Amino acid sequence: MDQDELFDIELRLLLSGINQAYGYDFTDYSEASLKRRIMHWFVNSDYATLSDAQARILRDRDAFESLLRGITVNVSEMFRDPPFFKAMRETVIPHLLTYPFVKIWHAGCATGEEAYSTAILLNEEGMAGRFRMYATDINNAVLQKARDGIFPLKEMQRYTRNYQSGGGKKSFSDYYTARYDHAIMMPALREQIVFASHNLVVDSDFGEMHLILCRNVLIYFKPTLKERVLFLFDNCLLPGGFLCIGLKESLEGRKIASRYSEVAPKMRIYRKSYG
Amino acid sequence: MDRKGNGRFRAVVIGVSTGGVEALKILLGGLQASYPLPILIVAHIASEASNGLALLLDDFCSVRVKEADELEEIVPGTAYIAPPNYHMQLERDGKITLSVDPPVNFARPSADVLFETAADAMGAGLIAVVLTGAGSDGSIGLKAVAAKGGTTVVQCPMNAVADSMPKSAAAVIKPDYVMPLERIPELLIQLAWE
Ligand SMILES: C[S@@+](CC[C@H](N)C(=O)[O-])C[C@H]1O[C@@H](n2cnc3c(N)ncnc32)[C@H](O)[C@@H]1O
Numbered sequence: 001m002d003q004d005e006l007f008d009i010e011l012r013l014l015l016s017g018i019n020q021a022y023g024y025d026f027t028d029y030s031e032a033s034l035k036r037r038i039m040h041w042f043v044n045s046d047y048a049t050l051s052d053a054q055a056r057i058l059r060d061r062d063a064f065e066s067l068l069r070g071i072t073v074n075v076s077e078m079f080r081d082p083p084f085f086k087a088m089r090e091t092v093i094p095h096l097l098t099y100p101f102v103k104i105w106h107a108g109c110a111t112g113e114e115a116y117s118t119a120i121l122l123n124e125e126g127m128a129g130r131f132r133m134y135a136t137d138i139n140n141a142v143l144q145k146a147r148d149g150i151f152p153l154k155e156m157q158r159y160t161r162n163y164q165s166g167g168g169k170k171s172f173s174d175y176y177t178a179r180y181d182h183a184i185m186m187p188a189l190r191e192q193i194v195f196a197s198h199n200l201v202v203d204s205d206f207g208e209m210h211l212i213l214c215r216n217v218l219i220y221f222k223p224t225l226k227e228r229v230l231f232l233f234d235n236c237l238l239p240g241g242f243l244c245i246g247l248k249e250s251l252e253g254r255k256i257a258s259r260y261s262e263v264a265p266k267m268r269i270y271r272k273s274y275g
Numbered sequence: 276m277d278r279k280g281n282g283r284f285r286a287v288v289i290g291v292s293t294g295g296v297e298a299l300k301i302l303l304g305g306l307q308a309s310y311p312l313p314i315l316i317v318a319h320i321a322s323e324a325s326n327g328l329a330l331l332l333d334d335f336c337s338v339r340v341k342e343a344d345e346l347e348e349i350v351p352g353t354a355y356i357a358p359p360n361y362h363m364q365l366e367r368d369g370k371i372t373l374s375v376d377p378p379v380n381f382a383r384p385s386a387d388v389l390f391e392t393a394a395d396a397m398g399a400g401l402i403a404v405v406l407t408g409a410g411s412d413g414s415i416g417l418k419a420v421a422a423k424g425g426t427t428v429v430q431c432p433m434n435a436v437a438d439s440m441p442k443s444a445a446a447v448i449k450p451d452y453v454m455p456l457e458r459i460p461e462l463l464i465q466l467a468w469e
Pocket residue numbers: 072073074075076077080107108109110111114136137138139142198199200201214215216217375
């Protein structure tokens with residue numbers, strides 16, 4: 001048997017072991033991207049074989065966390081895809097304004113940039129004090145960063161441009177204080193967001209939502225897992241509520257699609273029907 | 276299990292950067308609509324209208340050219356361009372997946388990511404081509420392609436608008452073919468019908 005086939009066998013065993021030992025189930029993640037990342041992690045590690053790595057990872061939580069950091073993708077940015085945020089202001093907010101109070105769920109929020117972006121947008125559009133936002137992720141390390149709300153100052157220039165072309169109404173620097181090479185988000189913003197641990201593979205929803213954002217997360221899942229997660233969202237989204245997914249993701253061909261219509265073309269903002 | 280095609284090859288992957296629009300016009304323009312392999316392309320070309328490059332090439336070429344969609348199944352006679360800001364991967368079941376993994380060598384999409392995953396998916400059934408470009412994207416991926424028994428092609432650096440991508444690729448492995456851009460379509464046709 002050649003080395004490549006052995007690696008594939010060891011990879012399946014490792015993923016199954018991790019699931020049994022730590023409850024992280026990667027079996028329904030798309031293979032190519034996951035395997036490439038594990039491969040790179042392995043090549044840069046000191047282990048001779050993936051089986052050696054497995055023996056250690058199953059016994060030592062720190063070794064597992066190191067693998068997890070190496071293979072999970074937690075990149076995010078503020079106001080990524082400005083046209084999307086512009087469309088939110090124009091097509092979603094007017095509906096949200098008709099409710100006295102709304103609940104919002106950001107699933108797979110990573111380090112929180114998008115949750116802060118949405119909070120800024122809601123405040124500017126007259127929703128201050130009228131919403132609660134839950135931002136969740138499977139990865140506790142990134143959630144802590146999200147709670148801290150401290151981001152590299154060098155990114156702020158790009159974020160400012162994103163903010164402006166996404167329809168921003170103020171000066172972006174009003175929302176953070178610069179200290180050394182960091183930008184610390186305004187505490188008032190942080191207080192509007194509840195960051196919590198939640199695993200989309202196994203956990204259930206937490207109550208009725210008016211708006212759910214889950215961008216660039218489903219893109220890592222195989223169709224079976226996409227379906228599961230979309231059912232979860234559908235289950236807690238109120239009729240007339242909004243579901244936002246990544247610009248390269250789509251509900252096309254998914255089971256819940258018949259109850260949803262895209263309200264901003266190509267922006268992947270879907271509205272659930274009342275029927 | 277391997278799908279049985281007529282020949283030994285099942286897909287072509289291409290990495291290109293500086294000078295890419297002209298290079299792709301020549302390369303894809305030299306192929307017929309009936310070209311029997313799917314073609315996957317990573318081009319580092321900043322384009323504001325995200326679909327721009329695909330539309331332009333589709334007008335110009337006989338093969339169908341489109342921007343890749345998530346979970347799209349690759350078919351012969353079609354060229355798929357990675358969307359700006361996403362990596363493009365090829366899965367073993369012949370479907371395209373996209374990701375927002377961090378840039379690799381400052382590039383997203385990255386040819387290394389496409390080449391590595393396609394090498395894993397297609398093994399010896401893959402043809403990988405590195406064309407003109409600045410930087411070194413594609414070199415590591417080309418090594419992976421060679422290691423899996425795939426066929427490697429590099430544009431002759433002397434004939435490239437920017438020579439560092441092809442130079443770097445030819446330094447990492449000994450490519451199966453190094454040739455001027457104008458002759459690559461002919462080679463791809465020959466290999467495909469082999
Ligand atoms: C690429 S980030 C997307 C961040 C943000 N939504 C954005 O678009 O900028 C993907 C996030 O999904 C999270 N994730 C992956 N699998 C998950 C799961 N099973 N449950 C919850 N979150 C998950 C990762 O930890 C990561 O933070």
